[in-house]
Amino acid sequence: MNSGGYETVIGLEVHVHLKTQTKMFCRCRNLFGAQPNTHVCPVCTGQPGVLPVANGKAIEQAARAGLALGCRINSESVFARKQYFYPDLPKNYQISQYERPIAEKGHIMLGDRKINITRAHLEEDAGKLIHAESDVSLVDYNRTGTPLLEIVSEPEIDSPQEAAEYLKELRQVLRYCGISDCDMEKGSMRCDANVSLRKKGSKELGVKTELKNMNSFKAVEKALEYEIKRQEKVLGEGGRITQETRLWNEDKGTTRSMRSKEEAHDYRYFPEPDLPRLVIEAEKIKSIRDSIPELPAARRRRYIVQTGLSEYDAGVLTQEKEISDYFDAACGMLGDKSSENIKKLANWITVELLGKLNAEGSGFREDVISPPHMAELVGYIGAGTISGKMGKDIFEIMYNKGVSPGEVIREKGLKQITDGDQISAVCREVIESSPDIVDKYMQGKDGVLGVLVGNVMKKTRGQANPAMVNAKLRELMGRRQ
Amino acid sequence: MDITQIEKIAELARLHLTEKEKKEIPEKLTEILEYIDQLKELDTSGVPAELEQSGNLRLAEDIVDEFGKIEALTGNAPDFGDGFFRVKKIIE
Numbered sequence: 163m164n165s166g167g168y169e170t171v172i173g174l175e176v177h178v179h180l181k182t183q184t185k186m187f188c189r190c191r192n193l194f195g196a197q198p199n200t201h202v203c204p205v206c207t208g209q210p211g212v213l214p215v216a217n218g219k220a221i222e223q224a225a226r227a228g229l230a231l232g233c234r235i236n237s238e239s240v241f242a243r244k245q246y247f248y249p250d251l252p253k254n255y256q257i258s259q260y261e262r263p264i265a266e267k268g269h270i271m272l273g274d275r276k277i278n279i280t281r282a283h284l285e286e287d288a289g290k291l292i293h294a295e296s297d298v299s300l301v302d303y304n305r306t307g308t309p310l311l312e313i314v315s316e317p318e319i320d321s322p323q324e325a326a327e328y329l330k331e332l333r334q335v336l337r338y339c340g341i342s343d344c345d346m347e348k349g350s351m352r353c354d355a356n357v358s359l360r361k362k363g364s365k366e367l368g369v370k371t372e373l374k375n376m377n378s379f380k381a382v383e384k385a386l387e388y389e390i391k392r393q394e395k396v397l398g399e400g401g402r403i404t405q406e407t408r409l410w411n412e413d414k415g416t417t418r419s420m421r422s423k424e425e426a427h428d429y430r431y432f433p434e435p436d437l438p439r440l441v442i443e444a445e446k447i448k449s450i451r452d453s454i455p456e457l458p459a460a461r462r463r464r465y466i467v468q469t470g471l472s473e474y475d476a477g478v479l480t481q482e483k484e485i486s487d488y489f490d491a492a493c494g495m496l497g498d499k500s501s502e503n504i505k506k507l508a509n510w511i512t513v514e515l516l517g518k519l520n521a522e523g524s525g526f527r528e529d530v531i532s533p534p535h536m537a538e539l540v541g542y543i544g545a546g547t548i549s550g551k552m553g554k555d556i557f558e559i560m561y562n563k564g565v566s567p568g569e570v571i572r573e574k575g576l577k578q579i580t581d582g583d584q585i586s587a588v589c590r591e592v593i594e595s596s597p598d599i600v601d602k603y604m605q606g607k608d609g610v611l612g613v614l615v616g617n618v619m620k621k622t623r624g625q626a627n628p629a630m631v632n633a634k635l636r637e638l639m640g641r642r643q
Numbered sequence: 644m645d646i647t648q649i650e651k652i653a654e655l656a657r658l659h660l661t662e663k664e665k666k667e668i669p670e671k672l673t674e675i676l677e678y679i680d681q682l683k684e685l686d687t688s689g690v691p692a693e694l695e696q697s698g699n700l701r702l703a704e705d706i707v708d709e710f711g712k713i714e715a716l717t718g719n720a721p722d723f724g725d726g727f728f729r730v731k732k733i734i735e
Contacts, residue, residue: 182705189708198726199717203710219705247657249730291733300727428655441699 168359168397170390171367172325173317176332177310178342179287179350180223185307186286187214187257192309194348198302206307208253213436216241220309221264224284225442225450227311227341228265230457231279231332235447239264241284241434249301250289258312259283260431264440270315270335271459272327278316285310305349311342317356317367322386326379329353334458338483346378353382358403359393368393369403373417375410385410389417461486469493470501471508478512485511488528488536495537496544503544510540514557531560539567547571548578552624579626582634585618588626589634592617603639611635644669644676 182192188205205212228235242260263283270277287308292300313332319325333344333351344351358370373389376382388410393403408417456464458480465476480486489511496503515536519526531539539556542548548556548571556570579585592614593600602610611632618631649668653660660668710716722729 183707184703184705189703189706191707191709199713199728200726201709202713202716204716207716209716215703216700217705218702221702245655249728249733292727293733295732297732298722298729299731299733301730302727428651430655438700 167362168394169362169364170320170322170386171317171358171360171370172319172322172386173356173370174315174319174325174328175354175356176313176315176329177287177352177354178227178313178336178344180220180227180309180311181340181342182217182219182223182309184217184219186217186220186284186309187307190307193304194350196304198300199304202303202306206252207303214257214434216437216440217309221284221440221442222446222450223309223341224264224282224311225447226339226454227313227336228268228282229447229451230335230339230341230454231265231268231270231282231313233265233268233279233282235265235442236262237442237444237447238262239283239440239442241437241440242431243434244285244429244431246429248288249299250291250306252289252303252306256285256288257434257437258285258431262439264442270328270331272324272331275324277318277324277328280314280316282311282313285312317358317370322383322390325355325386326383329379329382331458334481338457339454355382355386357386357389357393359390359397368397369405371403371405371417372407373410374407374420375412377412381410381412384415385417388415392417455483458483458486469504471505475505475508475512478516479508482526484526484528485516488526488533491533492537492540495534497537497541498544500544503540506544507537507540510536510553510557514554518561530564531557535560535566542567542571546578546580546627549624549628552578555624575625579622580630582630585622585626585630585634586638588618588621589614589631589638592621593635593638600639644673 179192179194184190185192185201185206188203190201190203190206193201205214225235239259240262241257243255244258244260245255247254260283263281265282266280268279268282270279287305287310289301289303289306292302294300315328319328329351336342336344342350346352353376355373355376356370357373358368360366360368371389371393373385376385389408396403404419407420409420410417461480462473462476465471465479466473471479478485479489489508492507492511493499493504496507515531516526519530539553539560543550543553548567556567559565559570560567596614596617599610599613603614614635615628615631618626618635619628646665646669649660649665649672652658653665717723717728720728
């Protein structure tokens with residue numbers, strides 16, 4: 163993005179909670195939304211004399227994230243103490259990684275654009291502060307010690323929209339790998355954005371500000387848009403940008419300076435004396451790499467190139483791994499794997515199934531209609547056994563009762579009638595009983611044919627093959643002429 | 644080490660120094676720093692850095708083992724009520 167002769171430079175620091183049973187350095191439960199201070203112990207509340215013991219699963223999750231983002235995993239990495247005083251940090255230091263993080267040098271692809279990832283490092287989260295009463299802040303240490311991965315991008319993002327795209331792609335990758343829920347509203351994904359402007363074509367970076375407190379992708383986009391306009395105005399008037407942390411205010415739609423942070427940026431890192439270096443064997447890295455599923459970008463490509471789906475359909479099907487897995491499973495069970503049939507299957511999933519689940523406000527569930535049932539339904543439609551319209555009625559029954567389409571068809575006698583003699587007989591009946599309409603048709607009013615087709619469909623409870631009915635009616639009336 | 648540097652370090656470490664201490668400490672700290680400089684003269688090229696404890700990190704299995712005696716922790720707090728630790732209002 164550039165306006166007023168300036169280019170925007172954005173770098174993102176994303177924190178995600180790692181999915182584990184227990185905290186990073188103690189065995190308290192890692193759980194969101196519990197009663198305050200019910201999952202705490204001497205380690206995570208920083209009592210004297212305690213020692214941290216690192217969570218093997220958290221380290222595996224961090225390495226998995228690094229690998230999924232194309233990073234190099236350092237066979238040796240080091241924990242460090244980052245010191246600052248704040249009531250949400252009972253030890254007065256956070257265990258983090260500084261000089262040697264677990265993962266370095268990865269990237270995320272946004273279409274053809276490559277956004278490089280500088281590093282990803284392991285750390286522990288702080289507690290939660292609630293400013294409820296006038297003179298008191300309340301502290302909940304349940305979150306203290308939750309395993310966190312901080313993922314830092316290079317300053318290569320060039321617009322607020324691209325920042326949002328980066329976040330969406332990152333979230334998708336991490337969710338596919340089961341690394342984190344990445345729920346911004348629950349705080350399991352948080353994003354700080356560094357933004358600066360520079361003269362178009364200049365190689366040097368301008369002075370940046372750091373934006374915090376954005377609780378959704380939309381908020382990240384809006385905060386960046388606001389901040390870019392603010393910086394443009396300051397620079398346009400000949401002023402200078404102050405390097406500072408600014409808080410996004412969602413209600414006002416503005417950012418404001420967070421003065422207390424200005425002095426505090428001296429964290430005096432040093433290697434954590436309570437934890438030896440973290441060594442990950444090559445064999446372990448390999449086994450973690452093998453556990454990474456096919457990622458969303460690869461699936462999208464596969465759907466477009468191999469199965470001929472549109473970019474839009476591929477995007478909808480890959481938004482969650484569960485949906486994509488469902489599509490793959492159903493696709494594998496299709497008897498006729500023509501691209502026409504696959505496209506039909508994609509439509510039944512994205513329009514009917516997702517539409518219904520979304521309307522109910524529930525996330526994706528495959529138990530309402532199992533992949534084999536879905537494949538069977540699309541198979542019947544593709545083969546002309548039932549019409550699309552009948553398919554929708556059958557889908558409703560399948561959705562509500564969990565039965566197979568074959569069962570519904572047998573029970574209700576819903577099979578499409580494709581027997582020529584049978585169709586011919588019903589068509590004759592309709593023609594005999596509607597002389598007025600037939601006359602109109604004979605006078606050249608082709609439009610009334612639809613009424614006759616409709617009557618045949620009514621008599622056959624929608625089971626006659628509409629194309630055959632159409633042809634038969636024309637043929638019969640042609641004969642009478 | 645001068646007084647300004649000492650005051651900054653004291654501020655970061657939340658130490659309250661008397662005027663007398665502010666005068667004495669720069670000299671003492673300078674002595675320590677000089678000792679470090681002396682160490683730096685050693686030729687350590689070819690010696691791998693061994694900053695941390697020796698050995699590899701011992702990892703715990705990800706299995707919940709709750710402490711369970713929360714009162715022992717909350718009882719130490721100067722102010723605790725309705726499930727929360729209470730501190731002087733943090734303004735941000």
